[in-house]
Amino acid sequence: MKYQVGKMGASEGIGLTVIMSIATIFLSSPAFIAERVGTLAWVVPLVSGTMSIIAIFLLSHLFKRFSGDLLTITEQLLGNTVGKIISIYYMFIFLSSAFFSVREFSENTLLIALPDLSLNVAFICYALSAAAIVYAGIETIGRVVYLYLPFIMGSILILLLAPYPFLEFNYLFPWQGYGLNTLAENSIGLAGTQAGVIILMVFAQSFQTAQTIRTAAIFAIGGMSILHSLIFVVIVMLFGSKVVAEMSLPLLEIARMIHLSRFFQRVEAIYIMVWVSVGILNTAANLFTGLFLLSRLAGLPTIRPLIPAITFIMIELSFLTPDITAFVAVISKIYLSNFFGMLIFPIILFIAEIIKDRRKKSCNGVQ
Numbered sequence: 001m002k003y004q005v006g007k008m009g010a011s012e013g014i015g016l017t018v019i020m021s022i023a024t025i026f027l028s029s030p031a032f033i034a035e036r037v038g039t040l041a042w043v044v045p046l047v048s049g050t051m052s053i054i055a056i057f058l059l060s061h062l063f064k065r066f067s068g069d070l071l072t073i074t075e076q077l078l079g080n081t082v083g084k085i086i087s088i089y090y091m092f093i094f095l096s097s098a099f100f101s102v103r104e105f106s107e108n109t110l111l112i113a114l115p116d117l118s119l120n121v122a123f124i125c126y127a128l129s130a131a132a133i134v135y136a137g138i139e140t141i142g143r144v145v146y147l148y149l150p151f152i153m154g155s156i157l158i159l160l161l162a163p164y165p166f167l168e169f170n171y172l173f174p175w176q177g178y179g180l181n182t183l184a185e186n187s188i189g190l191a192g193t194q195a196g197v198i199i200l201m202v203f204a205q206s207f208q209t210a211q212t213i214r215t216a217a218i219f220a221i222g223g224m225s226i227l228h229s230l231i232f233v234v235i236v237m238l239f240g241s242k243v244v245a246e247m248s249l250p251l252l253e254i255a256r257m258i259h260l261s262r263f264f265q266r267v268e269a270i271y272i273m274v275w276v277s278v279g280i281l282n283t284a285a286n287l288f289t290g291l292f293l294l295s296r297l298a299g300l301p302t303i304r305p306l307i308p309a310i311t312f313i314m315i316e317l318s319f320l321t322p323d324i325t326a327f328v329a330v331i332s333k334i335y336l337s338n339f340f341g342m343l344i345f346p347i348i349l350f351i352a353e354i355i356k357d358r359r360k361k362s363c364n365g366v367q
Contacts, residue, residue, distance in 0.1 A: 012142030013216025020196030023282035035245035040177030042232035047187035049225025056217040095290035105279035130283035192338030
């Protein structure tokens with residue numbers, strides 16, 4: 001499985017970006033955000049999404065001036081040592097996200113659908129399913145997600161529109177939530193939950209042009225930010241921010257309260273089907289990206305030998321935390337630290353490119 005150059009277009013980029021950002025809305029992330037900012041939770045995705053698009057645009061500017069992938073350009077701008085350190089950090093982001101996805105999706109599968117299933121079996125099923133998809137390649141993952149996207153969006157829109165009679169507009173007040181300062185701090189910090197969209201830059205050399213990357217970023221990140229915001233509006237108007245903060249899976253609670261007719265019940269069955277498939281595809285995309293960065297750092301021509309070993313390690317690491325509460329506490333701290341990879345490092349690379357360009361111009365002027 002070699003690194004293929006120039007094979008992906010905007011559709012694959014949109015698919016990859018969507019699967020990296022949409023998984024969080026099916027888990028405990030909405031409750032975590034509602035707990036921090038209250039009734040203004042719906043603003044957080046819009047602010048974080050805007051900053052993510054800016055970060056992608058800054059990085060895409062570099063790929064117009066330098067050839068290669070994220071690791072190559074980082075080494076050219078900051079040196080081999082710093083470049084490898086930053087690449088190791090991004091590798092940790094993607095591999096840890098894969099580990100966390102396996103653990104959280106497995107735990108919640110037992111909680112909402114298969115309570116008699118062994119947790120070990122759930123770990124193995126999720127991990128092996130993701131590993132099998134990794135063998136198909138990142139281009140295939142992007143295309144599958146893009147084709148599956150209408151079904152995902154349709155099922156979510158059903159969840160958001162069906163409970164319309166129960167919406168209470170007054171639950172959105174007070175409009176300032178826990179304060180605008182709190183909103184600004186958390187919007188910047190919680191941008192780390194969208195660090196997976198850096199996948200566009202990791203595989204930048206596989207996209208046709210820098211404009212392809214920008215198109216994918218605008219449509220995917222912008223669309224997901226609006227969707228996240230609408231989801232927060234609905235769940236806050238249904239339950240109130242205080243209640244949402246105590247929920248483990250807010251979208252599931254919406255699905256359970258929908259009763260369209262005696263012939264169309266148990267809407268959560270559709271939710272669970274979409275939820276499981278999104279979890280597996282998200283794990284596969286994170287795993288492939290982490291393995292690709294590892295193979296680049298190690299100088300390997302292919303990631304195939306790494307897939308079984310890393311998959312086994314992923315299953316073992318899923319057992320580290322004793323319960324889901326401790327796990328959510330750990331993952332929350334790591335997501336917040338991903339803020340550096342989402343915003344800080346792209347800004348550093350952009351500034352380094354400006355400094356290098358000015359030095360080059362000054363040297364030419366002296367000559």
